[in-house]
Each structure stands twice: as structure tokens, then as C-alpha cells.
Amino acid sequence: MTLQNLEPFIGEDFAVIAKQIEFRTKQGAKAFGYSANLLPEVCDVFARTQRAGVLNATQRYIADRV
Template sequence: MPQATHEGVLRFGAIEIEVAVLDNGLRVITQTGLMVGLGHIRPPKGRQYYRSGANLPAFLTVQGLKPFIGEDLVTIANQIEFRTKQGVKAFGYAPNFLQKVCDVFARAQHAGVLKATQHNIANRAQIIAEQLERSCTMRLIDVATSYQEIRETQAQQNTYRRQECI
């Protein structure tokens, strides 16, 4: 099971989402971070639509969101199991999952199909999406976890090694 080597928090104004870089190089949005960041989401009632097949988080399985869930979201929805730096088992999602979830709520809100309890999620998703439009999620995770310093050092070392071989 992969282990987190770097952990941090993405900040979108007052919204915070926990993230990590794993020892295999994967960047993840933690499941807890996603839920808290979108507003302490509780499992919905009536989780019938995706009970078999897709492994979407419960809050995306409500019937009203069904038309906005594309195959691309279903494909990247698989949870990534890992251990935190403290050794605790945790779950996360690929970095681009966050943007896709924000898009689902934006389209559902634009269509006027959200329930009253989902408007807070949609508003938070909009704030996050606006920030994500300005920067790559993986880059934001690298900065939040201080992993960009490691990546830059590795890139410099690789450049030096290539120059030595010439």
C-alpha cells in the first residue's frame, strides 16, 4: 500500500482540502478532505442509482445528479488506498476528480435541479473551480505539500547527470 511522503492543505479562501503525495509519485485529494472541503457532506438518502458498478462517493449518487455524471467522472472515481505519514489507512482520489466533481455541481446548479441542501456544496464547488481554472491541481498539491521543492531538486540533479554524460 502506498505511503504518503508529503501532506498538506489546499486553501480556496476559507475552504480547506487535505492532499498528499504518495511514495509512488501519485498526488491525491484525501476522501476526508474532499468531503470537508465541499461542506461536510453526509451520505444521501436513496443511494440506488450507482449501488452496483461505479464506485462514486455517496453524495454523487443521488438521482438528481445522474444526468450530470459522465463516463469520464466514473472512470476516475476509484478510491486510492494509502497510508498517511502517521501510518493510518486512508483513501483519496486522483487530482482531476476534484475539478470533475465541481463541474457536476456547476452544471446541476445551472440546470436548476439541486435540492436546498446541495446549494452550499455547489457554492463551495464554484469557489474551488474558479481557483482550479487558474492553476493545475497537481501543481497546487505540490505547493501545498512542499513537494515542488523535492521535484525541483530532482529535476536539477537529472540535469547535472545528463550534462556529466555528455
């Protein structure tokens, strides 16, 4: 989500919570994911960029669903 049109709307703390975390699946396999704390931040970025009118067509499609 680091496209140029979104960057001005991404806060400094976003990079901290956007780091992948390693975990084990129920089957014991190694997997990677993101903290659930990232979801509201992503939604906020899309909401603010949508209001500002800076989204491309694909990003608008996503923003309409968050």
C-alpha cells in the first residue's frame, strides 16, 4: 500500500504496525501475517484518500468495500 498517491496519508506509526509477524499454523507450519491492529489503520487511509479524491479506479473499488 505504498503507492505514491497514498503516501501522504500514511502516518509514521503505520510502518511499525505493518511489519510482518511470524506464527505457526494449527498444523505447525511457519506462516507470516500482520497484526490485527493494522486493519483499522488501512481502513482509515482508504477513507481519507477517498474523501480527498486521490484514488485510482482499483483503489476506489477497495475503498468502497472497507
